[in-house]
Amino acid sequence: MDEERDGSRPQTVLLALLGAYVLGRDVRVATAGVLELLRRAEVSEQAARSTLSRMARRGLLERTRRGREVYLGLTPLAERVLTDGGERMWHTGPVNDGWDGTWTLLSYSLPDSWTRQRHALRARLVWAGFGSLRGGLWLAAGPVDVAAVVDGLEAAAHLSVFTATALPPTDVDALVRDAWDLTVPAGDYERFVRRWSDPVRAPADPLARQVLLEADWLRAIRHDPRLPVGHLPASWPAPAAHALFLRRHGEVAPEAARVAAEILRSVPAGVS
Template sequence: MSADDLRLPRSQAGSSPQHLLATVLGEYLNSTEAGLPSPAVIAILAEFGVSEAGARSALSRLTRRGLLAMRGRGRSPVYHVTASAFAHHRWHMQRFLNFGAHPPRWTGDWVTVSYSIPSAGQATRHAVRKSLAGLRFAGLYDSVWIRPGSDAGPVRAVLRELLGPVPGARWSVMHARFDEEAGPHGPAAAYDLAGLAGAYTGFAERFAALRAEVRAGTVDAARALVARTSVMDAWRRFPEVDPDLPAHLLPPSWPRPRARATFLDIHAALGSPARARLIEVTTPYWPAAADWIIFFAASTDPANPAPVGPQH
């Protein structure tokens, strides 16, 4: 199975058991060869208040989605992260930990999409909008969508797939520059930057007390795993919704740096105790746990998040 075939759990306001499990496995398992017994998974999710039935359901769903493969049958099957899911997790760890670290390299280029669909094609119109949003395009005007950058390959493929079979549908993919990029009718108007700023501020405020406890050294291992996973689960949504616009298109006092500093303070400080807690709760069911569990830390090398722990 390729990475493109994976069906990842959808991000949502509350973390489902399968979403939590995908987050934990992506952060803490260091190899596709790590065989995780189902009782160990049940013990992990119990840390988050998930019942045994919920844990088994999460395992089943992630297996159907291609993130896990089951080996063995009976009461205690063993699960492995698939190779495609492992590569996907590593890519995402790089993305999450480095997002916002450096201003985007800006050339002034925008990919612009315009399309026309016959009036009867409401379902097709909805599918196009959903797909464009998934590619991080934003609607500038009716049927005119934009995205910063110059890579138009993915959107061309999507439009050919969705609109090619539709009689009367037309579309254009263009590269554009705005004469008044920073003006009130420029590209920033396509984005809800006020809402995004509010989300970043809310993130920083939500985790302010935890950040203070981390700095004071009062978060023990029993809390570290849940706290660290919670902050990662909240932060990981921002790279999906933030267009990463250059500074001259952002409102003054943009709150992302404060939110990122909050995330990194907590994530870095709680890495080692969270790993220790994970080893503690899984070892009774998985004696080799300490040989396979790691944690990630932000790296000075943007191309490579740094795994800490035994490497295979």
């Protein structure tokens, strides 16, 4: 999920589409329908085809030809990515109001030459809500299943993980300010509210509107560490943004599903 920060980027939009209409349905969808959806979302055909190729190379899409039509299916990696994103979108919520007072403390030390592995690890940690205290020492509020977060990474063997509590004279508010730059997620939520408060600014096509809405929401929550409410600014914009997302989604989802049924031709995933 650590892709471009613009929620309308082709890959973010495509991931939102696949999460909404392919994940969990055991189907493959025709490429032509996917390209049509991306066109309605104002993604050029060149950018759309380039995105499909890139996602296939990255192991996120499987392509199957039936006659003259090519169908797209999800790989196990894509299913894990989309399931994780869906959990954050629909179940976890953007506000941590049930914090038990504990922290997950993680440290690592990687070889200097492991630039790619270090970037991949940090992207996973940020998505899981970790903030950097210093060097290779990271912190997240509450329990985190770190084994699941780093599954498949080479760096996983170089981690040490602990459950911790803050003791006096620790200033937890200062610790939070040092470990997380909250202006980033706050800005993402504020941009989401500005864009979606006025429905006239959204695409007229309901399917494109739904997919762009979900893509923008994934962008908004991507860098939110879900800190305890007691350690957040009083004017934290996440609750209002979340309420707006749910309202706009409820307004568009039924009509979007009707359009999806018209343009997204599908076959069972096991058919070749």
